[in-house]
Amino acid sequence: MKLLLHTCCAPCSVYPVKVLRKEGIEPTLFWYNPNIHPYQEYKARRDCLKEYAKKIGAELVVQDYYGLDEFVCNVNSSACNLSRRCEEYCYPLRLREACEYAVANGYDAISTTLLYSIYQKHDFVREILQALADDYGLTFVYRDFREGWEEGQREAREVGLYMQKYCGCVYSEEESFIGRKLAKKMQKQGVSPTNWNVRKVIEKSKKDGIIDLNKTTSAV
Numbered sequence: 594m595k596l597l598l599h600t601c602c603a604p605c606s607v608y609p610v611k612v613l614r615k616e617g618i619e620p621t622l623f624w625y626n627p628n629i630h631p632y633q634e635y636k637a638r639r640d641c642l643k644e645y646a647k648k649i650g651a652e653l654v655v656q657d658y659y660g661l662d663e664f665v666c667n668v669n670s671s672a673c674n675l676s677r678r679c680e681e682y683c684y685p686l687r688l689r690e691a692c693e694y695a696v697a698n699g700y701d702a703i704s705t706t707l708l709y710s711i712y713q714k715h716d717f718v719r720e721i722l723q724a725l726a727d728d729y730g731l732t733f734v735y736r737d738f739r740e741g742w743e744e745g746q747r748e749a750r751e752v753g754l755y756m757q758k759y760c761g762c763v764y765s766e767e768e769s770f771i772g773r774k775l776a777k778k779m780q781k782q783g784v785s786p787t788n789w790n791v792r793k794v795i796e797k798s799k800k801d802g803i804i805d806l807n808k809t810t811s812a813v
């Protein structure tokens with residue numbers, strides 16, 4: 594089996610590569626992540642993967658495209674709801690590119706390290722990659738890599754990999770560093786249902802002026 598493994602970053606590749614190798618599958622890592630911003634962060638994750646691939650003797654294909662403008666325009670278009678940007682734009686974009694590369698370069702199987710992170714929308718990633726694999730005539734090698742979340746994270750830290758603090762796009766950065774604090778503040782004020790997602794908390798606070806984001810940013 595010739596498998597292309599879409600790889601979002603080095604830390605998320607540790608456990609999946611280990612599992613696949615144990616099964617006798619030698620994956621080719623495939624970098625295509627124009628969802629990572631700003632550029633220094635993109636570069637840090639890309640370069641860390643390059644070094645890690647070399648260290649473990651894995652083949653790595655780098656589709657080097659930062660793509661900030663295109664990404665931001667697309668997730669802000671009327672067709673894309675910011676709260677659903679992962680499902681409507683980001684996952685399909687990256688996984689389709691991986692499938693296209695796989696078909697054009699003689700691979701017969703596809704998978705992704707997005708199936709490893711407990712923070713990704715696992716069921717959707719599984720569904721969209723299955724659909725794409727069917728369209729492209731590829732075998733989707735599905736594994737629930739989340740089983741090894743702690744093991745993979747521990748090993749990534751042990752070998753000194755760069756560990757990012759947010760998913761990738763500027764919106765996820767905002768959610769990580771501002772949204773959660775806003776949600777807590779709003780809950781304390783009794784105006785936020787506890788089950789809101791962080792993006793909705795940010796959108797509501799901007800819309801209603803309940804909390805001034807600019808002032809809050811400097812205060813958090």
Ligand code: SF4
Pocket residue numbers: 628629678679683684760761762764765
């Ligand atoms: S949160 Fe992550 S998966 Fe969702 S759009 Fe941003 S970078 Fe992509």
